[in-house]
Amino acid sequence: MYRACVEDLVISRRLRVPVDVEGDGTPGWGEVAARQLDAALLSVGFTCSPALLDRLARLPGEQVIDLGVRVLAAVRRLVGDHVVHNAYFVDFPRNVPDTLEFWAGLLREAMLDPVAAARLQPGTLNLLDLPRYGRYQHTYADLLAAHDELIPLAKDRVTVLELGGSLRDEARELYFSLAGSEVPLAAEDLTALRALAAFCAGDRPEHVPVRENRAVVNEVRLAAGQPLLVDTVTDVLRVAALCSEGDVTLSTPTRLRSFRRAERRILLAALDAVPAAKHGDVLRHREQWKRLGERLHPHEYPQFPSAAEVFDVARGVREAVSFGGRVEAALAGGRTGDAVALLEHTPGALLRRLDHLLRTGGGSAVLEAAERAAAHASGRVLLSLREHLQNRLAPVDRVFTNRHGKAWAIPDTRSPLDEEALTRTLAILDEEITRRLPDPGELIVDPAVLDVALPLSGKSAAPGLGVLPRGSLSPVDGELLRFFVYWRQAARSTDYDLSALMLDATYDNPTHISWTSYGNDFATYSGDLTDAAEGASEFIDIRLPHATQPIVIPQVHVYAGERFDEAAEAFFGYMTRDAVQEGRPFEPRTVRMKSDLRGSGRIALPLVFLRGDDGAWRVKWLHLYLSGHPAFNQVEGNRVTTSLLVRSIVERDHLRVGYLADLLRSKASAGGHVTYIGLETPPGLPEGARVYTPATLHELIPA
Structure with missing residues (x-):
């Protein structure tokens, strides 16, 4: 298996x-x-x-x-070619009727059918009750017969x-x-x-810096009877949750299983090795620690006294103050110096709070502490802080996203940072990041990869074909842009709706394409499907040369039924082709991007298409989800939230591959090895060349 x-x-x-x-x-x-x-x-x-x-x-x-x-x-x-992609309108994108004309036709047919007419309730009109609405009226073979072969182009x-x-x-x-x-x-x-x-x-693996990854490795070590790799008490709770088929992120409680005596001994030994100063971390997941104590029976193992104290803290028998609590108490009391002194023991935490510390009046002492911390914090923290601070130069709305991709934006009301302090900090970060980068030898960089955002977190982006990190920019070639969504329900009738919101250059004057508006002068909708027992596909065609609005935001709404993470299968993607190519609604060789839809959000915003001043179209990657309503989500109901979020992402200055490429060039030598960074691996690279593509961009982040 x-x-x-x-x-x-x-x-x-x-x-x-x-x-x-x-x-x-x-x-x-x-x-x-x-x-x-x-x-x-x-x-x-x-x-x-x-x-x-x-x-x-x-x-x-x-x-x-x-x-x-x-x-x-x-x-x-x-x-995405492992399933059948039918379309509601057999000739799509041709012969799609006007929206009102289509609805009127369905209603007329229903009224002429005595059985269907009897099901309609007086005084109301529910489209779902119309006999031909929302279900395929033809077979996939009929669709194939209605379309010419795709004409391949280079x-x-x-x-x-x-x-x-x-x-x-x-x-x-x-x-x-x-x-x-x-x-x-x-x-x-x-x-x-x-x-x-x-x-x-x-x-x-010798180096496992991310704690959730470490829990996966520890699960294997536990099964093999080997000591665990831990440096906090939470590391032990994570592996216990993972071994119980639970949530390794600890965001949802796990029903912990019973552990064998050998496993209990290994888990308690790992806990016992964690310094008592870190026992305050137990308070973040107190109830889960109580449940783990019931499974491990710590007081049966007197050789691990410090481990027993962990569970005493969880039960409130022993007091402990978390590290974060001590820092917050110092800041709340106006004792910035004390907070900095505490944070210097955890360089990453100090740098994450640097903006706040600079605004509390820490002055040169904070900058000196930051310079010392930069030498010991992780490369990801340095890069994340670098991106954050460069956006403080020209503030935009603040965007917050959680591990599930759910996002919200608020105006930035923070006071500005001192320009001299900001400039000095950016220089410190650039110097430290450069120091950690390896000598690339002969560096070859594909210009197409320069606008790809550095993957400072991979949580929001589901792997797939052509998927890039949030904030990345890439060109869009072709006359026809076609979005597609496919879903197959698991247990109950499920209706997803593919829509597109179009905005002008000021993110205003919205129009849309959806099941309530089938088309305009440059866009066409393939038709609404309301049940996906055997799978359903929806498409939107955008004729880019004729588009009158420069911002196009595809969206997928859960109108009714199962969430994205409950469906048997759900994915989104887009294709590009030229008008002369013809072909079926779904042609796998024209697919440029495809990835799964997931998460508990009920509105997906995968990406946004932007037309520049030069007339060329580019795509910017969002990987966002909105909470939405429990049911009946529509593009008309979230356009204000969507516009605000998208504007915040588009205007944000993301740290891109081009930044690291410039730093690498400053260290390039005439060594005998080659480093290549690009979207694909080209032919003809010498033996032993180090290659970075989107699948391995995370390896560019220095330790």
């Missing part, structure tokens, strides 16, 4: 095909099968690299076919699959990359890390 899962992860995350055998080198059926696989991959926008084709050609044909079936299935899931996406090493080597490399990430991972990445940890049980 783990082998198939891990192979799929390597293919979809790294675009590499693991091959464990060499083959006898005899051309034959394997070469024919390899060419057939490549042709099948091209139909969904992928191709084999020359090295991969050569290796496959030297394998027995049966092995190539078996591997090819798994590879093709993995990339079809990656692009600009269509062709993603290269590279030859990988053995599955064990590829899995180990991916495992160490995720485990050693300096930034928090998305929920899907944590699930992948857990599968990789089980598969690579004999391998031990």
Whole structure:
């Protein structure tokens, strides 16, 4: 089970095909099968690299076919072609009726049908009661017959699959990359890390800086009877929750399982090793600690007295003040110096509070403490502070997002920072970040990657095809831009609605495309589907050369039924193509981006499309969710909130790859190695070149 899962992860995350055998080198059926696989991959926008084709050609044909079936299935899931994408209107985007004309037609048909008319309630009109509304009126075969073949163009996406090493080597490399990430991972990445940890049980990452990642590694260590990697009491609670199939983030309570005696001994030994000064952290999750104490029976193990004290704190038998509580008390009392003295023991915490400390009048003492702290804080903290402070130069609305991508914006009412102090701090950060970066040797940077935002957190972005971090900018090529959403309900009737909000350059004068407005002069909606027992797809076509408004925001609303994280499957993406290409509503080789929809929010804002002064269109990545209403969410009801949020993200100065590339150039030497940063791995790089692509950008964040 783990082998198939891990192979799929390597293919979809790294675009590499693991091959464990060499083959006898005899051309034959394997070469024919390899060419057939490549042709099948091209139909969904992928191709084999020359090295991969050569290796496959030297394998027995049966092995190539078996591997090819798994590879093709993995990339079809990656692009969203593993399901059938029908459209409500069979000719979409042609012959879509006017909205009122469509509704009037359905109503007229219902009134002429005595059975349907009897179901309509006097004085009300519910579209869901109309017989033909919200359900496919034709088969997928009918849709195929109504559309011409796609005319392939050179600009269509062709993603290269590279030859990988053995599955064990590829899995180990991916495992160490995720485990050693300096930034928090998305929920899907944590699930992948857990599968990789089980598969690579004999391998031990040396550096696991993020605590949730550490809990995954500790779960494997606990199962193997090895000591845990902990430095706070919360590390122990996380691994207990994970072992109980609970929430490793501890944001929701977990029903803890019983632990074997050997496991209890390891968990208590880890707790006992944590200094008593950190026992105040127990107060953040007091009730969960009480439940863990009932499972571990700490007083049966007198050799771990400090561990027993942890549970005494949870029960209120022993007093403890959290570190954060002591800092807050000092700040509330106007004792900034005392707060700084406390925070100097935790450099990361000091830098996270630097803005507040500078506004409380700490002066030069705060800056000196910050300079000392910068040498010891994590690279992610330094970069996050750098981005925060550069936006204090020209303040915009403040945007807050939680781990689920839920977001809200408020005006920035903080007093401005002293310009001299701000300039000095930015210089300190730039110097320290540069010091930590490695010598890139010969540095090669693809200009297309310069506007990609640094992944300072991966929690909000679900992995997928062409997904970039929040705040990234990338060009949009093609005359037709087509959004798509697919969902399949798990247990109850579920209605998602794809919509698009269009704004002018001042984020005002809104218009929209949705189930209440099927089209305008440059946009067309594919029709509303209200049940997805067997899956449903909706599309919106935007004819970019004719767009009269420069801001287009696609949205997915939960109108009724299951949330994104409750549905059996839900994903969003977009395609680009030229008008002459024709084709079906969904053409996998024209898909530029596809990722899962998830989280408890009921309105998804994946990205925004912007037309610049030069007339060119670009996409900026949002990865945002709004809470919305329990039901009946519509684009008309959230346009003010959406406009404010999107404006705040668009106007924010995100820290991008171009920033680190400039710092790396200052350290570049004439060494014998090559470092490449780009959107894809190009052919012809020398052996041993260090390559950074969107899948591995988190590895650019210095420790």
